[in-house]
Amino acid sequence: MKVARISVENFRRVRAGTVALAAQSLLVGSNGVGKSTICEALDLTLGPERMFRRPVIDEYDFYGARYHVGEDGVLPQVRIEVVLTELSEAAQRHFHSKMRRWSVTRARFLDEEPPENSDTASSADTATAKAADLVAQADAKDAVWALPVLFLGRYDPEEDDFVGGTFFAHPSRPLEDLDEEERSKLGAGLKSFTRKDKQWCRFLYLRPNRIGSRALSFQRGSLLDTIVRLESQQAGPLWETALGRLRETVITDEASGFSSIRGQVRKRLDRFLNLVDGPDAVDLGVSELTREHLRDVLRLFIASQPGMHGVPFGRLSTGSLNLLVFALLTYIADLQGEQAVIFAMEEPEIALSPHAQRRLVDYVTEKMGQVIVTSHSPYVIEKFDHQQIVVLDRGTDGHLTGTALTLPADYKVKKYLTNRRQFAEAVLARAVLVVEGATEASLLPIVAAILHDDPSVAYRHLDLAGISIFNAGNDVSVPLYAPVFATLGKPVFGIHDTPNDEFDEELQTKTTQFTCYEVIPFIGVEDLLVNEVAIAAQRRFLSTVKGRTDYPGECGAPADEFDEAIRAHVRKLLKARKGSYDGYAALLITACANAAELPQTLVDFLIRIDTALRSSATTPDSETVQTGVDDDGA
Known part of the structure; x- marks a missing residue:
């Protein structure tokens, strides 16, 4: 499964925009242009754990931080549509009623109206031209089944809170068939795209600020949590096994000084509180013995040269943490086996040497089904072919565009390959x-x-x-x-x-x-x-x-x-x-x-x-409108 197209409306610094993605896509552009916005939008829509975050979205996730009812009387709504293609046969059977026919070369649905500037449209007879275009698309040999999914988010004035949900974008029930209560709900007329459905996408997202903290913790959506979930599919319920063993851990045995403390606490509590019989009425545990608390306190210990004993991962050097993340990525890819992963990764160059950056990119592009990378590093950029580079730009009106790096017909690809490093720096420049x-x-x-x-x-x-x-x-x-x-x-x-x-x-x-x-x-x-x-x-x-x-x-x-x-x-x-x-x-x-x-x-x-x-137009770097959050740091 791969992301073919993502459309974003009213999200962060993007009022509206559509970006087409290839099997391997490198997103480049100036700071604040919208690279992180695209990755976060994918996570909101496809991330199986993303909806557990509370709130799912907040004030600054709305374009211009405007989330109240406007002058038109309408509540602003964050809208993100992702089109998924190359579904496996099993996935097609699972989602069969939710798919639409998609033209690969035209990058749109066959039943979707062509853009106003379509070369098939005739000013003399636009309706006829559009009809002819639809017929031509229906006969197109490159038509495939695609799954459109949707994230919607808005402010709920009654609850004074923000709500968000993911839905199948197709099919939708007509609003006139819904009662008043159904029409008022988020995603009215659409079926929910559940966590279980999202697991078919196998989407992984690595933010740069996760490295060394969340990525290596056992919090939901982290790399280690993903590994635990994948291993549980083969080895059984790992969390239950761990909690069972922790319950058996004895801290207050007779040889421990804690035993005396336990006895004294029980003796004094007996005067005021009716306790159960037996020594376990008062005891000590290594945690609250719940999954969520175990996620908080469980730590990975690493013993690296020249040290002789293990330390919590947070005590490792920045470079060692990045290499540990790299190792976990290889683990996840191996656990997926033949099941392709959609992997989004921001700025893999952080705290990594050039040769490590190249190795990382080589590995993920080889092992993952689809890789979506953002970067400011020429060492990363030079690893991608020019057809895989998408240059993002955003105007002062908030309109986001993604332009593929295309070479003129008379420009030899050999010249590009010879000057790959220079091209890498040039595509990053203003x-x-x-x-x-x-x-x-x-x-x-x-x-x-x-x-x-x-x-x-x-x-x-x-x-x-x-x-x-x-x-x-x-x-x-x-x-x-x-x-x-x-x-x-x-x-x-x-x-x-x-x-x-x-x-x-x-x-x-x-x-x-x-x-x-x-x-x-x-x-x-x-x-x-x-x-x-x-x-x-x-x-x-x-x-x-x-x-x-x-x-x-x-x-x-x-x-x-x-x-x-x-x-x-x-x-x-x-x-x-x-x-x-x-x-x-x-x-x-x-x-x-x-x-x-x-x-x-x-x-x-x-x-x-x-x-x-x-004298040129204001660039995203100098915009003062919008949110109080920097796009690339959100």
Whole structure:
């Protein structure tokens, strides 16, 4: 079973939005955009233990924290619909009357009206076009059975409390067939999607703030609770067995000092309270001997090297806790056997080294039926194919969208694979700056830093603006990336030197998709630097590098102290030491004392980028509307 689509209305910072999910989906986007909201929405709808939490939802789970009756006289309602596909034969038999036919390629139900902008709709005869579209869908070979399920939540004024429930979204009884009391109930006309039904979904959700606490406790919905439940299906009632053994535990035997305490307590109680006969009238127990209390007090003990004795898991290091979580995930996957798991995981990179992040992602994508991951780590992102990456965005109106990372038809996948790490960083960014080589990639952040620190210039550093620099490799390749990143809805900027040959019409067309585009008026960036960097900065640069161990011996010293000789010598050094790691271009920029000494072409270009981003629409990161809860920390 897999989640094919999730639609959210009036939940947290999302007024409305629909996101399609693949078998393996990586959700990326800026902080607060809605990644955690999607995971929490899935948990509300599919999590077998989620409804035990009280209250199920609260004030801040409503969009804008508005939950009272509005001006329209209607109570706001949280609505989350999840469409499940790839049901097993057993699941199809269990849910047979609750399913609908689903078009995989169109990502909608066959009896669902197509969107208004459907390419099958005709402005001349919309009704006929829609009918033809439904017939075409009915005949579609990719039609499968799907199970739509629904979470609804709202405020109950009579009880002064919040209520929530999960339901089958299909079929529904017409409201006119219901009496007044039934119509007033949450989910009127719908059948409940019970905890037992949810267990068919086998949904697991790992929040980052669970690691080391709830995830490793025995609380309902934790990893260990999931393991206990799965083991109980094979080994019998584990909780009952544990409670029986605890009842047999004797603390107050004759050899214990507690025996005297017990006797004294009984002796004094006998004066005021009628106790039963026998020594057990007063006793000591290791807990309240109930399931819920045992969940609270039971702890996993771990003995790791170089220690010699076990300690409660909470005393382990953060890294050890994460590895323990990883081990429990492998346990759950093995217990499920052939039964596929829907696994949602937020930010697996927390407190894990890069190689551990990669191992974790490799394991869950191999073992789990469907994996839905949120991440800010390029080490995690690079493990997913571009078709599996969903970029989330949310406008100031609260509308959430999910866009798959699609490559233009003329863009070779090999290029993506070669630049996978750069792509990983770019999809996390608010905007992308495409440059032609390593030299530009290394020096532009330094130009930005000097501009940012100069009080005479109103400028915000690239990092603060959320701009990722992408090295295209050469000037001809720079325009290729304009449509790639523009497709994701990101502002994309491009800069390169004057090419040896004029771009053909196709490349010129691609450059029009840059938000800001600059062609350096020199054939090489080195020529730009020696012509536009202040001569005083160039002299300081030569004084600094002449004692370096990597100073190219063949370059010698300047011919004389005149400005032209200095520029010629700097050009020679820059050509001899190109690149990002041992390049001298960045060192030359570092020698600039302020914005006035920087190359003006680069200064003007960076200020144009900053102006463009400042004038763009407000991003979710800067929204002040809404709730008092940060989306990613909820």
